[in-house]
Amino acid sequence: MSSDDLRLLAEEAAICVACGLAETRTNVVFGVGGANADLMFIGEAPGRNEDLRGEPFVGAAGRLLDRLAEEVGISRDEVYIANVLKCRPPGNRDPREEEIEACKGYLAQQIKLINPAVVMTLGNFASKLLLKTSTGITRLRGTAYPWWGRFVVPTFHPAAALRGGERVLNDMRKDFALVRRVLDEPAAEEHVIAPQERAEAGPGATSLQETTQLEFFA
Ligand code: URA
Numbered sequence: 001m002s003s004d005d006l007r008l009l010a011e012e013a014a015i016c017v018a019c020g021l022a023e024t025r026t027n028v029v030f031g032v033g034g035a036n037a038d039l040m041f042i043g044e045a046p047g048r049n050e051d052l053r054g055e056p057f058v059g060a061a062g063r064l065l066d067r068l069a070e071e072v073g074i075s076r077d078e079v080y081i082a083n084v085l086k087c088r089p090p091g092n093r094d095p096r097e098e099e100i101e102a103c104k105g106y107l108a109q110q111i112k113l114i115n116p117a118v119v120m121t122l123g124n125f126a127s128k129l130l131l132k133t134s135t136g137i138t139r140l141r142g143t144a145y146p147w148w149g150r151f152v153v154p155t156f157h158p159a160a161a162l163r164g165g166e167r168v169l170n171d172m173r174k175d176f177a178l179v180r181r182v183l184d185e186p187a188a189e190e191h192v193i194a195p196q197e198r199a200e201a202g203p204g205a206t207s208l209q210e211t212t213q214l215e216f217f218a
Helices: 003-014 048-053 060-071 097-114 124-131 158-164 166-184 195-201
Strands: 039-043 079-083 118-122 145-147 150-155
Touching: 003 097, 039 097, 039 124, 060 158, 060 166, 079 097, 097 124, 118 124, 118 166, 124 145, 124 150, 150 166, 158 166
Parallel strands: 039 079, 039 118, 118 150
Antiparallel strands: 145 150
């Protein structure tokens, strides 16, 4: 795709006033990375550091994310990183339903433009949004879900590993190893989940070309 399209979208987001977070943000944190990245990380929302810098995952959670990716041979400059919300919720509170609604069109367009082979969702908000489920991350993780012609691999949010210690970290390591395998061999049968689980998880293997961006999360 053309990086111009992504730049134009970022310019649009930079002046967005679609929700109340426009009043409290310092910067819109649109996303960073290559416009042709094979792997996209999707977090929850910018925190304090990200709001100040205008870049996602630049604090402690971001350093852990970089480390886990590097352990499976993926460097930050090979991926695209974005969040469900582009603006920081005050005090790092949870995103609200109406904020996600107002913002999700940007994320949908980012996914469509970047067209990554694998999307790794970090934590409950991103995982539930993409997989259209109320199932929590503890049950969702550990599987690569076919999603609009690509795979979604949900894992814990790195901040949860910072709080939760070795067990969470070990599970995240398994999920990063899964991402590595899916990137290396996207067609491998073992990544494809059972049809019933896929129905619960969302639209399955429907091709990206068959949809408009907003159908992702509609
Ligand atoms: N947590 C997130 O979900 N996103 C960031 O960009 C930083 C912390």
